[in-house]
Amino acid sequence: MTAFDPSTRFADIREGVAKICARFPGPYWRDLDARRAYPTGFVEALIAEGYLAAMIPEEYGGSGLPLTAAAVILEEIHAQGCNAAACHAQMYTMGTLLRHGSQAQKAAYLPGIAEGSLRLQAFGVTEPTSGTDTLALKTTARREGDEYVINGQKIWTSRAEHSDLMILLARTTPREEAQSRTDGLSVFLVDLRGKMGNGIDIRPIRTMINHATTEVFFDNLRIPAGSLIGEEGKGFRYVLSGMNAERILIAAECIGDARWFLEKGAGYARERVVFGEAIGANQGVQFPLARAQAHMMAAEAIVYRAAAMYDAGENPGVEANTAKLLASEASWEAGEACMQTHGGFAFAEEYDVERKWREARLYQIAPISTNLILCYIAEQVLGLPKSYGPGRAG
Numbered sequence: 001m002t003a004f005d006p007s008t009r010f011a012d013i014r015e016g017v018a019k020i021c022a023r024f025p026g027p028y029w030r031d032l033d034a035r036r037a038y039p040t041g042f043v044e045a046l047i048a049e050g051y052l053a054a055m056i057p058e059e060y061g062g063s064g065l066p067l068t069a070a071a072v073i074l075e076e077i078h079a080q081g082c083n084a085a086a087c088h089a090q091m092y093t094m095g096t097l098l099r100h101g102s103q104a105q106k107a108a109y110l111p112g113i114a115e116g117s118l119r120l121q122a123f124g125v126t127e128p129t130s131g132t133d134t135l136a137l138k139t140t141a142r143r144e145g146d147e148y149v150i151n152g153q154k155i156w157t158s159r160a161e162h163s164d165l166m167i168l169l170a171r172t173t174p175r176e177e178a179q180s181r182t183d184g185l186s187v188f189l190v191d192l193r194g195k196m197g198n199g200i201d202i203r204p205i206r207t208m209i210n211h212a213t214t215e216v217f218f219d220n221l222r223i224p225a226g227s228l229i230g231e232e233g234k235g236f237r238y239v240l241s242g243m244n245a246e247r248i249l250i251a252a253e254c255i256g257d258a259r260w261f262l263e264k265g266a267g268y269a270r271e272r273v274v275f276g277e278a279i280g281a282n283q284g285v286q287f288p289l290a291r292a293q294a295h296m297m298a299a300e301a302i303v304y305r306a307a308a309m310y311d312a313g314e315n316p317g318v319e320a321n322t323a324k325l326l327a328s329e330a331s332w333e334a335g336e337a338c339m340q341t342h343g344g345f346a347f348a349e350e351y352d353v354e355r356k357w358r359e360a361r362l363y364q365i366a367p368i369s370t371n372l373i374l375c376y377i378a379e380q381v382l383g384l385p386k387s388y389g390p391g392r393a394g
């Protein structure tokens with residue numbers, strides 16, 4: 001017996017998720033895509049069945065399941081042709097709150113999140129001028145009495161308009177005064193309710209996929225000092241450990257996308273008859289699908305290995321990044337094979353292939369781009385000179 005068989009572990013969860021997804025077929029997503037609208041009904045259905053509270057401890061009303069179970073949930077959503085981007089942040093920001101939040105913060109927010117009355121869907125890290133160089137971010141949080149005052153701007157803060165809470169990374173000590181290169185940033189759990197136009201302005205960005213992403217402007221936003229998660233100045237470390245969870249979960253979604261593309265592509269190849277035979281009888285059609293299948297299986301193994309390590313309390317930076325790299329490439333390869341197999345019909349919206357193909361492309365760029373993962377592996381695993389940020393060689 002293998003250590004982890006992704007196809008059978010948490011089979012009941014897969015079955016339950018697939019049942020929900022069956023209520024939200026292609027036309028539902030196509031309609032939302034055309035209107036760039038948020039899948040409220042789908043998210044509410046997941047909440048109602050408790051899936052978005054999977055990682056919240058039982059004492060706070062959740063199921064207390066490990067990250068592996070969350071990965072299975074998100075993978076299955078994507079494999080069924082749906083998209084978890086509207087709600088996956090609740091899973092990947094959870095680690096930051098669970099591992100570093102105070103008892104008071106957990107007691108105040110987790111029960112509401114578990115029952116669905118509070119939404120923790122926004123994660124504000126990226127800024128327009130700093131990009132991947134997180135340590136260069138400029139949003140500041142200044143302590144004034146028992147409050148922090150936030151000023152600055154975030155970009156690509158997805159779901160900010162559909163969230164009550166935001167995990168925010170901001171600078172509390174100027175870079176030049178911080179004790180070390182990675183000190184001086186802090187994480188806050190910002191309650192967005194009642195703050196629109198009162199310190200916060202959110203502007204949607206229209207993108208090639210339906211992702212509810214936004215720009216967020218902070219103008220003297222006052223938040224209680226108790227919004228700080230963990231210790232002031234240590235936020236970069238907290239966010240990094242949360243990012244491992246994020247990468248593993250996004251990678252699981254990519255595996256789900258790859259499965260969807262392969263099932264759809266192989267199904268079409270079996271049925272589409274040209275020149276008097278099924279196109280799938282030709283190796284030129286079979287091989288790209290078979291190769292993508294092989295790469296998907298290899299990526300799946302590292303995704304669940306990284307998840308198991310995370311659940312064991314380890315800090316699997318190399319595995320989580322490798323999982324995201326390989327899974328995003330596997331889903332893209334499967335998407336390309338599925339597209340090519342469908343010929344002209346790939347372009348018809350009613351096949352859902354073009355929508356999924358657009359959606360799958362994101363994960364080679366966000367939450368971290370392929371190049372930056374390669375930089376990290378080159379440095380951390382292969383001992384090559386650092387090729388990004390301060391301290392790079394040359």
Ligand SMILES: Cc1cc2nc3c(=O)[nH]c(=O)nc-3n(C[C@H](O)[C@H](O)[C@H](O)COP(=O)(O)OP(=O)(O)OC[C@H]3O[C@@H](n4cnc5c(N)ncnc54)[C@H](O)[C@@H]3O)c2cc1C
Binds near residue numbers: 130
């Ligand atoms: C739809 C969408 C949703 C998103 N949601 C969120 C969110 O909810 N919260 C959030 O905080 N962020 C979010 N992001 C931001 C995302 O994480 C960033 O876009 C991503 O990390 C890349 O940063 P950047 O766009 O600033 O690219 P840049 O950092 O400007 O990089 C541009 C290109 O240059 C390459 N590059 C840069 N430096 C190097 C180097 N040293 N060596 C080699 N190549 C290099 C990169 O690989 C990349 O391809 C989202 C982005 C998108 C598009």
